Amino acid sequence: MFTGIVEEVGKIKNISICGNSGQVAIYASKVLEGTQIGDSIAVNGVCLTVTSLQPDGFTADIMAETVRRSSFSIAKNGDKVNLERAMPADGRFGGHIVSGHIDGIGTITDFRKEENAVWVTIKASQKILQLIIEKGSICIDGISLTVAMVSDGEFQVSVIPHTGEETTLLKKKPRDMVNLENDVIGKYVQKLLGINTEVQGNQEQGITMEFLEKYGI
Numbered sequence: 001m002f003t004g005i006v007e008e009v010g011k012i013k014n015i016s017i018c019g020n021s022g023q024v025a026i027y028a029s030k031v032l033e034g035t036q037i038g039d040s041i042a043v044n045g046v047c048l049t050v051t052s053l054q055p056d057g058f059t060a061d062i063m064a065e066t067v068r069r070s071s072f073s074i075a076k077n078g079d080k081v082n083l084e085r086a087m088p089a090d091g092r093f094g095g096h097i098v099s100g101h102i103d104g105i106g107t108i109t110d111f112r113k114e115e116n117a118v119w120v121t122i123k124a125s126q127k128i129l130q131l132i133i134e135k136g137s138i139c140i141d142g143i144s145l146t147v148a149m150v151s152d153g154e155f156q157v158s159v160i161p162h163t164g165e166e167t168t169l170l171k172k173k174p175r176d177m178v179n180l181e182n183d184v185i186g187k188y189v190q191k192l193l194g195i196n197t198e199v200q201g202n203q204e205q206g207i208t209m210e211f212l213e214k215y216g217i
Helices: 064-069 159-164 184-195 211-212
Strands: 008-019 021-027 040-043 044-053 057-062 079-084 104-114 117-123 135-140 141-151 154-159 178-184 198-200 203-205
Touching: 008 057, 021 064, 079 178, 135 154, 178 184
Parallel strands: none
Antiparallel strands: 008 021, 008 079, 021 057, 040 044, 040 079, 044 057, 104 117, 104 178, 117 154, 135 141, 135 178, 141 154, 198 203
């Protein structure tokens, strides 16, 4: 489990994708402290298992599901990546609950500066957007951020200077892709609501006041 508070920016030393899976080697320093083979490190929000350690970095395997769901499908040598070690049992929750399991990718469409912050607009699929709420949390490339606005087809976050300096987000450009992980609490709520639905015609209806009155809830 992670918090979405990036510890350092690393760099891809080598990435090799053969078929739909592969391996990545990453230059790092801070996240190596106390890390052992088998530990988890979030790389741009993707939970990866350390398979080997070197004085200047680590390697990890990338399975096919990860390639399909994340921006590792287009990653290349030299790309900078956000890194975070798994949260220790006595650690602080500075962000929100992040599992490191990517739901999909989004595309940056715009950057807009407003005084000391930068607004970032990201286009995403409806499957991801339906679990995003204003003032809720979203994990973008491993960064825990608060959603400022949700509209048809996109959402916005506001990035403070410290986050911009300590992560890769503001170094990106419009049309760049980012990994997105929805708030896990929202996923469980959706699952529970999905169980308690009724079908009217060919459409599945969620919980409504009419549903509650019908079943005396």
